[in-house]
Amino acid sequence: MSDIGFEPPAVAADLAADDNEFREYVRHALGKVVLPSAETWEGHGRIETEGWRGLGELGLLALGHTGDEFMRSAIFLEELGRTGYAGVRAAIAVHAYMAPSYLEMFGTAEQKAEYLPDVRLGRRVWALAITEPDAGSDLRHLKTRADDLGPAGYKVNGQKYYVANGSQADYVVTLVKTRPAPVGRALTGASILLIDAGSPGVSRCSQPMMGWRSADLCSLRFIDVLVPANRLLGRLDRALVQIVQALDFERLVAGLLAVGGISYCLELLHAFIREHQVMDSPLDANQALRHQVAELDCDFQLVRQYAYHAARLQSRGRLDSRTASILKLKATELAVTAAQKCVQYHGARGYLKGSAPARLYCDAMGSTIAGGASELMREMIYQAW
């Protein structure tokens, strides 16, 4: 399986954040596959085919979504975040977690047998298409439509925005309307279809962002795209129920990734203020600065513990919307604060285009928007109180 010197350790009965052996394996694997290529991927705006294959061969795309196995996923996601590239981590998480979660949760045994092996080996890239030009945080104005052709399947027309892995995706998990619904209740009568992105009628346009460069964000347009009947994931017209469950999982994943991102940012900041000399003293000779970094570290430790608490809930099948939203909100907003400090204390060299602090800042701003904006998270947390 692995050619990085050692195999991933067997799953222990009681996995937790301190599964150091597995964490070590993941760090080595990411150091071999991701870190040497990340800058190239950022430049090209996507993860290269070899990257997907490499991750797949090392078993990093096949970690569990549920049960004890999910604790390994939590470690992997944190370590993936610690590579310091939010575009890379978003692309991988969408491929291995967010998009196939609909298959894992709602797919039939035949569908899982057909598609999961290629996902896990990185042979086919997956994407998730929910957002539309007029339907983002508020999905009531969903317009992408799938006409029922009976046994022949569906014909899809519409447009999706901000689809990670959009240019290279082989399959796109897509939210569509399958039944006319009352105005303002578009998710009544919506379904999830697995669309072959190579189908005639699918076109894609890059939507480059200020950060998340490797995430390969694209808009996808569907014109008379034919989708076989056996590509319906879950029950027809019942996407509303599915989406709620899948979005909780997505926010948990986003929170774990952000935790890793903060960790990287703080390590970078810490190293810099210890080494960089101002007026013949290292920056961290300044007490005000030390205290600010200590504050960040405190918040980080709390968020990280909360992240593993949420991961444990997921592994026991008890993740709730409130927990997932709190984690996503606090982790991604802390990442913005940390990145802002990181740029500030690096001075002009941190504001330099292409520098790591500048990248972290641009990346962090995307995380409070994607997968449910902070404002929506606050609303959901309040509603669930």
Add this chain to the structure above:
Amino acid sequence: MDEIRYTEESLFLYRQINSTSAPYPSQSSIKQLFERCAEDFGDKVAVSYRDAKVSYRELNRRANKLAVGLRRAGVNPGSAVGIYMNREIGLIVALIAIAKCGAVYLPFDSSWPEERLQGIFDDAECEYLLVNGPEDLASRFPRCQVIQFDQITAGAAEANPPNLATAEEIAYINFTSGTTGRPKGVAIQHRSIARLVSSSSYARLDDRVVLLNLSPLTFDAATFEIWGALLNGGTCVLYPSAAIRLSELRQVLQEQGVTVLFLTTALFNAIVDEAPETLASVPCILTGGERCSESHVARALEYYGAGRMVHVYGPTECTTFATFHPVGPASLTQGTLPIGRPIQNTRLYLVSDGSLCRPGEAGEILIAGPGLSPGYLGSPQSSHEKFVDYDIGGVRERVYRTGDYGYLLDNGDLMFQGRVDDQVKISGFRIELAEVSLAIDRHPGVRQSYVTVGEAAAGERTLLAFVTFNDDELTAKSLRDYLRLHLPGYMVPSRVYVCARLPLQANGKVDREALLSAYHGAGDASMTR
């Protein structure tokens, strides 16, 4: 500028259909786009021919060297370079090198009549002919400088030359047969090629695409087949023989892993008839160029399944493709196959008597968008007639009048009916040739058909049908008897010629002239069986 009349309802429908704009490199020449691919995909296979595979880096290097040689030979930015080369890697190198010179490639076939060729060269002001064959073109065309591809002194420079052409300039010229008998040179800008192959909606064109170049360069499907791969980082596979054999085609498709293939209607029909397994390995099959055969599409759908075939339509003047329709089980519910919706960055209108047609109303198909040619070479009158500025809903729109007509379905899909020229009047009756063909094709014993107008002995116009049968019992007489049950008498062809096969032109379309001279011209009634 004429104003097209419309109702708010119809304007809304066209705006929906025409909502096709997608980002594409509108300011880049094909030289720049190719060089970007060479940089991004240096080690990837750009061209594959038989056992040879050439990477982007190497292809770019060879083209850079050849471009220096061409410049030394006198080829300047804007020069038209006639190109007649065998399909091999050198042909692709030459096309890129010409683009790097900022020059214009002009595909021709030396077998075309002398007068036609000289007219083409004159219209295009073509001073250079780039060839790789032994033919003595220098004595046939003394006004042109013949450059032998193999003998050209390539330059040592391997770096990309400066950009000598902008996106607005002409990249190539295709000659189409004109209704006046004089071929018309259709000039195509760099931008139009970028529009065809970028953000494509009709087929997936990206760095994983493997496209087969089956069409001769003189046929504009080659634009799609070559640049669709090379401007996206994909692979262009060159078909290894001049003539197509289905067994070889199948082998090439399989071994080279072709992902997208374009076939003319006639060739597609022949494959469905004779060896449908030929296309078994191809995920995306585009077909078009002539009116489709309902029975072939139905059989293909059964064999290949939904979502793999795409019906495409487009005149040369709009750069290869203008509309597309993914073929599915519901595609034939209207009796014939739709030509669908406009491809990316393309708009269409149907106009009859100066008004936008509503669904169900027949009208001439007008195409707009950056795929449009700037006009015909040396033919301002034709350009003025065919490329027209209209005011449509308060927006100035430059359209190409295709001379084809069709109608829209309620869902916005375009149905093709035929050429305006194919609406013939015989004995005072207006006859739609496509409608006659459709009736013939519906007979289960008919494999393929071609309907046209010829002259009867007394010089009158008469309806002729050329058919191939898959039923030995069927005769021309029994087919005519069948048609009498389904068509009014004036629409039943006066002659039905039974052919072993329908001859094709080099571009894969049915060769009308060959049919007329072989059958009708001979006046041999026995062939009608």
